[in-house]
Amino acid sequence: MLFRKRTKSGENTDEENERLKKLLNAKSEMVSLGAHQIRTSLSAIKWIIKMFLDGDLGKLTAEQENLLRKAYDGNDKAINLVSEILLVNKSEEVVEKKYIFEKANIIEMIENTIFDFSGESLWRGIEIILLKPQTQVPEIKIDKEKILVVLQNLIENAIKYSKYHGKIFVAVKTEDKNIEISVKDAGIGICEESKAKIFEKFYRTENAQKKEAMGSGIGLYTTKKIVEDHGGKIWFESKENEGATFFVSLPLSR
Amino acid sequence: MSKKILIIEDDLFLQGLEVTKLKKDGYEIETAVNSVEAFKILEKMKPDMILLDLLLPEVDGFMILEKIRENKDMVTTPVIVFSNLSEDKDIKRAQKLGISEFMVKSNFTLDELTKKIKDLIGA
Numbered sequence: 001m002l003f004r005k006r007t008k009s010g011e012n013t014d015e016e017n018e019r020l021k022k023l024l025n026a027k028s029e030m031v032s033l034g035a036h037q038i039r040t041s042l043s044a045i046k047w048i049i050k051m052f053l054d055g056d057l058g059k060l061t062a063e064q065e066n067l068l069r070k071a072y073d074g075n076d077k078a079i080n081l082v083s084e085i086l087l088v089n090k091s092e093e094v095v096e097k098k099y100i101f102e103k104a105n106i107i108e109m110i111e112n113t114i115f116d117f118s119g120e121s122l123w124r125g126i127e128i129i130l131l132k133p134q135t136q137v138p139e140i141k142i143d144k145e146k147i148l149v150v151l152q153n154l155i156e157n158a159i160k161y162s163k164y165h166g167k168i169f170v171a172v173k174t175e176d177k178n179i180e181i182s183v184k185d186a187g188i189g190i191c192e193e194s195k196a197k198i199f200e201k202f203y204r205t206e207n208a209q210k211k212e213a214m215g216s217g218i219g220l221y222t223t224k225k226i227v228e229d230h231g232g233k234i235w236f237e238s239k240e241n242e243g244a245t246f247f248v249s250l251p252l253s254r
Numbered sequence: 255m256s257k258k259i260l261i262i263e264d265d266l267f268l269q270g271l272e273v274t275k276l277k278k279d280g281y282e283i284e285t286a287v288n289s290v291e292a293f294k295i296l297e298k299m300k301p302d303m304i305l306l307d308l309l310l311p312e313v314d315g316f317m318i319l320e321k322i323r324e325n326k327d328m329v330t331t332p333v334i335v336f337s338n339l340s341e342d343k344d345i346k347r348a349q350k351l352g353i354s355e356f357m358v359k360s361n362f363t364l365d366e367l368t369k370k371i372k373d374l375i376g377a
Contacts (some may be wrong), residue, residue, distance in 0.1 A: 019326075036309065039338045043359040047271050050363040056278075083340070085356065116342070174261060176348045 024096055030090045035082050042079050045163070049075065084215065091222040094149050099229060101254065103139040103146070106179060107132060112172060113151040119157060125165040128155070133173050140179060141254050147227045153219040154183040154246050161187040161211055161244070178232075178249045186243040187211075190236070198236070199224045223248075230254075257375050258282045260301040261335075262292045264310050264317060268359070272305065272336075275364040280377060289313035293321070299329060302375045303354075305367075308337040308344065319351045332374050336367065 049072045051057055053065065060068065114128050121128055158168045162185045169184040190198055196203040204217040207211050227234045238244035259276060263269040264287045273283050284301065288311055304322065308315035313332035315337065321329050332354040335343075340358045350354055353373055357367065 036338050039360045040268065043338065044268055044271065046360065047268075047275075047364045050365065054365065073324075082360075086340070239275075 001120075003160075015220055021096075028089055028093050031085065035086045038180060039079065039082050042082065046072070046074050046079065050083055058155055088218050089219050093223055094146055095225055098143075099146065101141045103130065104142050104144050105137075105139055106142075106181070107137050107172060107251075108217045109144070109148060109152075110151060110172065110181070113148065114170065116152075117155055120156075121159050121168075122160070124167060126159055126162050127166075128168045128170060129168060131171040135174070137172060137174055137179065138252060140250060142184075142230060142250065147230070147250075148224045150226050150248060151225045154181075154248070157246075158183050158185040158187070158221060158244075160215075161185065161208060165231055172204075174252065175249075179197055179251055179252055181250075182245055183245065183246045184245040189240040189242050189244050190238040191240040195238070199234075210248070256280050256282045257377075258299065259305060259371070260286065260295060260299075261282045261305045262286045262288075262310070262315070263305070263307045264288060267332070268273070268327065271364065275368060276371070279368050279372075281371070282302065282346075283355040286375050289318050289321075292318060296322070296325075296328070301331065303332045303334065303337050304373060305334050305371075306353075308335060308339050316347060316351065317351070319348065323351055334367075334374070335368065 017186060021224060049068055052060065052068050054071065087216075099134050110130060114130060117128070117229040120127045155168070157172065162168060169182075171184070173180050188207045188211050191207065193205075194207075197203045198205070199220050200217075202217040204215055224234050227248050227250070231254060233249045235249065236246045238246055259281050261272055262284070263272065268291050269285055269287070272308050273285060276283055284295050284299065286295055296303070297366050299364060306308075306319060307342060310318070315335065319333060320334075322331065322333065327346045329352075334354070334355045334357060335353050336359055340361075345356045355370055357370065
């Protein structure tokens with residue numbers, strides 16, 4: 001997004017970059033504010049329809065109830081859509097922000113992320129198992145906020161695309177110069193035609209759309225960008241309907 | 255005796271719906287739309303629970319929560335954050351200030367809110 005070269009006239013592009021950064025921030029704030037306001041209105045609609053459906057405002061005819069249920073579901077879809085918009089906005093904000101590298105305990109970060117998703121996984125009857133290495137994992141220099149997005153995206157995807165009552169294995173191992181994190185699920189997997197496009201911005205496989213209607217297709221794009229900005233690599237192995245394993249390798253020192 | 259709840263919410267329409275529902279369930283309700291009104295009420299009464307929005311004019315819900323926790327009479331007063339903010343950093347910040355629950359408005363119905371309140375302070 002930002003200019004890295006000088007213009008033909010030799011004019012420095014720093015000023016232009018600064019202007020673009022300000023524009024991006026303004027856009028991000030506007031989207032966030034607008035989305036929160038829409039979400040507030042949708043909350044009110046949700047509560048009112050529910051009051052009608054619960055009979056708080058008098059008995060409904062079968063036809064009224066049927067239509068109100070459709071309105072309730074439609075409103076919930078709109079709420080999910082707004083949540084997705086907020087998520088995309090947040091992802092862009094995180095990626096555009098300057099990287100701040102600091103020492104971090106990656107195991108602790110993974111444990112906290114698994115804990116944060118425990119409600120969601122429990123609700124779907126999914127067990128997340130962390131396989132830690134025998135030896136102690138050294139602290140690595142990363143941008144904690146951004147790597148947290150990577151961990152959240154990989155674990156959230158594994159939950160979303162797993163079958164109910166499935167198992168997810170998160171494994172960590174250290175190699176010569178790298179630390180490798182893998183997230184393995186036994187979910188819907190990725191079909192051959194989609195494999196080349198999986199990290200593209202806004203791309204979602206047909207299977208993913210069937211399993212989870214809501215989704216922006218920005219998660220893996222953002223994840224790849226953050227991992228590569230850390231000098232790391234991301235790849236995956238998958239068979240359709242058998243599951244997927246995503247691997248992230250990060251340098252132990254920088 | 256019915257339990258007292260202070261609702262701090264600047265959106266009058268949402269506030270009205272919350273009041274209607276909670277009064278119907280037998281709670282005594284006080285309302286405030288900003289920090290000034292909230293602290294005026296808190297000088298006169300100690301609620302059994304506070305329902306707190308975060309996006310408020312001038313002084314936000316986090317700052318109100320900090321002030322509430324500084325008051326030794328309200329260190330343990332249950333607070334449910336009821337907001338449309340939903341980012342991890344907001345949830346963690348509120349949790350650090352000692353809340354009982356963080357509920358994203360659009361993810362819950364008023365019935366579910368009332369159930370949570372009943373679990374916390376009783377009917």
